[in-house]
Amino acid sequence: GQNIDQPTEMTATEGAIVQINCTYQTSGFNGLFWYQQHAGEAPTFLSYNVLDGLEEKGRFSSFLSRSKGYSYLLLKELQMKDSASYLCAVLDSNYQLIWGAGTKLIIKP
């Protein structure tokens, strides 16, 4: 079967750096997405990786290793507003999105 694994919950301190990992086992790969979802709100797009390596976008960076079936989202200079769930999703060989259950990130002052 197809599987996306992310930690259920993480806690970090305001101003610090946090890395949220995502491992996947899917039938084929056509890209990996990260979305942010604040409690009670809609998911919003953060990043899309299809090639190996690190892509930086402001305080957020996303890394992909296709050979290891692994990605991470790196959040720097954490702010209280970064408290949210972070969803990892993989586009499989049929171009269907497979979603992880999400990682709830709690930021403490």
Next chain:
Amino acid sequence: IAGITQAPTSQILAAGRRMTLRCTQDMRHNAMYWYRQDLGLGLRLIHYSNTAGTTGKGEVPDGYSVSRANTDDFPLTLASAVPSQTSVYFCASSEGTSGTGELFFGEGSRLTVL
């Protein structure tokens, strides 16, 4: 800019009743999707549409139907609601149909079936 509008925001429904969740987009996107989100699970695709006049089944289509009469509207109907359909439902759209593009989500419809 409205983006995607869903209605109702929240609804409590008796089992066996028929319910339609409405979704309208103003971005002229080709593809539209309905997902359900349950605690501890990833988003699961119910139905999708790549263009007006066509629809397809997702991962969990049973008990749901959709229509796509025009580009903007994509309603989801529960013919006879059951308690297992209690969930948060998200409508989404994307400009392209390849799946590689960003998804834009509505604010969600929280449905409780008693």
